[in-house]
Amino acid sequence: MIELHPEILKKEGKEFVVLTHEEFEAVRELLNDYEDLLDLRSATSEERDEPTRSLLEVKKELGI
Numbered sequence: 001m002i003e004l005h006p007e008i009l010k011k012e013g014k015e016f017v018v019l020t021h022e023e024f025e026a027v028r029e030l031l032n033d034y035e036d037l038l039d040l041r042s043a044t045s046e047e048r049d050e051p052t053r054s055l056l057e058v059k060k061e062l063g064i
Contacts, residue, residue, distance in 0.1 A: 002026045
């Protein structure tokens, strides 16, 4: 897990969080990875009952 050092700023009754650029990029990367994981799980679930082919079968079809 990443370690964050947020600065909380208050302005006009709202709170804002300030992170270093490095921390922001780390959070963004984690969120992107999480979205990818959710997409993979969804695709796996949707394709669960679809027919499959072995690598050997695909190679034969491609003439490899």
